[in-house]
Amino acid sequence: MSTKTQRRGRLLALGAALALGAVLLSGCMGSAGTATSTGGSSTAAVDNGSATLAMPTEPANIDPIMMRSLSAWNMYYAVFDGLTRIDAKGTIQPGLATQWTSNDTKDVWTFTIRDGVKFQDGSDLKASDIVYTYNKILASDKSTNKVAIAMVSKVEATDAHTVTFTLKNPFSAWLNQVATIGIVPEKVYEALGPDKFPNAPVGTGPYAFVAWNHGVDYKITRNDAYWGTKAKIKDITFSFVGAPDARVTGVESGTLDTAIIPASQVPVFDGAQNARVIEAASNQVAFLGVNTTAGALSNQKVRQAIPLAIDRSSIIKSLLNGLATPTGQPVAKGVTGYVDGYPTPKYDLDAAKKLVADSGYDGEAITLQYASTGGSPTDPEVAQAIAADLGKAGLNIKLVGSEQSSLSLSLANHQITGLYLNYWSPSSMDGDVVVSQLLAGGPEDYARSPEMAKLYVEQQAAGADKRDAVFKQIWQWNTENVSNVPLWQNKNAYAAAGTISWTPAVDGIYRAAEIGRSAK
Template sequence: MARGVRCLLALMAALFLAGTGAAVEGEIVFNLAVEPQTIDPVRNNAVDGSNVIFNLFDGLVRIGFDDAPEPGCAERWEVSEDGMTWTFHLRKGLKWSDGKPLTAEDFRYGLLRLLDARNASPNAYMAYFLKNGEAFFNGKAGSEDVGIDVPDDATLRLRLENPAPLMLDCLSFYAFAPARADVVEQDPRGWATKPESLVSNGPFVLSEWKHNSELTLTKNPNYWDADNVKIDKVRMVMITDSNTALAAFKAGKVDLLDRIPPQMTPQLIQSGEAKVAPALGTAFCVFNVARAPFDDPRVRKAFTLAIDRRTMVEKVTLGGQKPAVAFIPYGIPGAGSDRDFRAEGGTFLPERADPEAAKKLLAEAGYPDGKGFPKVAYKYNLSSTNKAIAEALQAMWKQNLGVEVELANEEWKVFLNTREQGDFQIARHAYVTIFFDAGSLLEGWVTGSPKNVARYSDPEYDALIRDSLKQMDRSKRMEDMHRAEAILMRDLPVLPLYFYSTPYMQSARVKGIYISPRSWVLFRGAEVAE
């Protein structure tokens, strides 16, 4: 490591460590990196919030350490012969973190919160498999019409609108967590922002939240599987700058990093100090197709072909990523469990830039050699990696299109709101798959979806996705999704950059932390080894 870099790390470490202490026995420190916009299970739509929620809540089923759904609060379930009714039996003696009984009614209330349009959940569509779920969301049915029955405190029965091939996967997702009506209704917007009001039912409970600094999770003694939770506390610090975070790790103040300075990642991997976990996600730019000049598909394609994805992963991101030659990454199953969706679908985009084709498209759109192209800005949330990517994009668009693109960075919460409100022309984005299924990355671009920040709409695309959600024939589901991806890559409301990997560093003092390929970090099996 160069002397200058060492000095810089030492300076940043001194500044950060002046305000934090070393991890203590029974405690693990994880760099969450940013302040979550929310940790309300029905409102969250970001990986940072997910990493908090998954450690605070348990659903009817939970994510196992093989990433498959396994019994959670429900110890068993039965499915009717036609697959349209599922009956879940809760474990005996379930409790909330404050000691009050957890019942089937709490799961019913949590599901209705997810589907209640007033909560504007970005994941509400995932529960449309419930009878009248979508009708309730759209105000065409009452809550009493939704297919959720509670025969008794320990039994929850779900009646479906249509077959649901991903039923158990959905129920293991954090958005399907239970909720306490008496807590939520006292403060519908703020209950999940304060330790004193956030009751949970998972392995940990929120005990402290120093906003924009750190939050602390402590072991929940009322968790049904508390005997297998070996640590007392997880402290999640919010060090945005990856160089500062690395300095804190090297000083022994942080136990786990999953964001490493890109310029140092190769040497840290080579030395064995860092490892690379598999990840199923895609980093991309998103265009606002409702605003000029990106309402023209020729402009979107020109910007897409101007990017050299191979250079991006080899010279900029440096973490073992792969060039995104389509939207769905490698590693997601295709028509058969032994087949890969990406290998089946082939490639749609070149790894290398194609300046000639890009310039031709831009000229056809009325901007030969970039002349007359309006002022545009690329918006992103600030981190060293995001900044490096933004600068590389800016340079490629200038070199290969003759177009000047301004760069505008924003604090994470502000940026999320900017993107959700459509206050951008082109912006940073990324999706990590929710399930081992291509649909979880494609469903967000359906017309009217809260996740559809591109304002994209195509009737054929919508029909294919809707059919895939209820199609029990796996080969037909895959056919739907391959066709949908082809439409997405034709219209390009998104500009795929690279497929994720997760370089990380973990202290030798800890073990048993599970880093999911879906980028979620689970601490319920973690231990302090020293």
């Protein structure tokens, strides 16, 4: 059997990103927010229609105080609002705040709060509710959102329409961060508490909560008193459908209106009268993480051989059906920190062999950990293809597969034994979190470089016009030292009913209010 044949398989349900614990904080291809489609048609949106949107995973919790997760954001962005919002293209827009300013050092941020906003129970949004939301997160030892705002030293309502954050350190990405924090009403949250609030949530968003049928679906209905642009579809159901085949069948039969699907299933919809496929940009980057202190990987020449030995284009063509683009940086186009024109390592087996030979490598086994189950469907085949490529360069790769939750635990606990296959999709659409986790002291950083720590601080303090230059230095450091190996930027494939009008967001998260439905 040829290598190419061995590599063939089904494409992962791209966009259902691998999670690092509860936080996989989500590569764009082409222009952010662009989409292409085949088949189907759309006309004016039906005001009182309904739609069922498939989700590959169900969140463990849907409480913006307690939970920070990729899947939960689908509901957050419907039921709650942040001070800012990230639109479908990944751009920061006003939310509950109409404007904002920061001091020169980016450690004091002041937000002007929108007037006349009401929660879905009819009560008025107050500046004190915003202060309460942030302080409640900071006071919780169980909130997975706490890490996202841990830099807050003080948050205060300086008057009825102004909230000021004083941070412990400069943080240029603060506008992206506050977009992911849904604001709750203090009175309601205090009355219900974290145990009851997820099953009776109240926010200011374009949709109001109806019901959460655990293990089945999550229902919402349009908030006709919403302060902003009203949602196009009246009733939305988020249906939890884990199996890719079931999502495909659901759209085919009409029981689902949208679903992320494996690219291997795209031909199913060729010529379909009632459904179409939408291919859309993604903010997900696949990479190999490296424990730079482990055995042979502590040798820089061995590490430098790895990106040259991997035939990215061949893997993308044979395993990912072309729905990815090779990259040399761990953030996708559309994410702040992406550097236009940054080089992607070219496949050069001879150069890789020479680096391995010059390193004095003695054949010691190097583990490559990956999700054998519970992750992306093609992970086992991708891992095998990478191992084969590295073997051609002279490296002895030992594949170690495990269930996704076990791999995530190893990542979170800094227990990787060699190489590992993973993905990053920063839902904040800012590269700060990626650098923090992979290169600047986070659980996936094994190098613990003082030089990188300094660059990370510089990036956080830099103005918007200076950050790209610092990010370029960070990527150059990573290229030289190979703390991780960026592989490719993924692209998403969705199936949608022909009556659905929709441009998927680059972060793979539904903006339910922006989905339209034409007459059937």
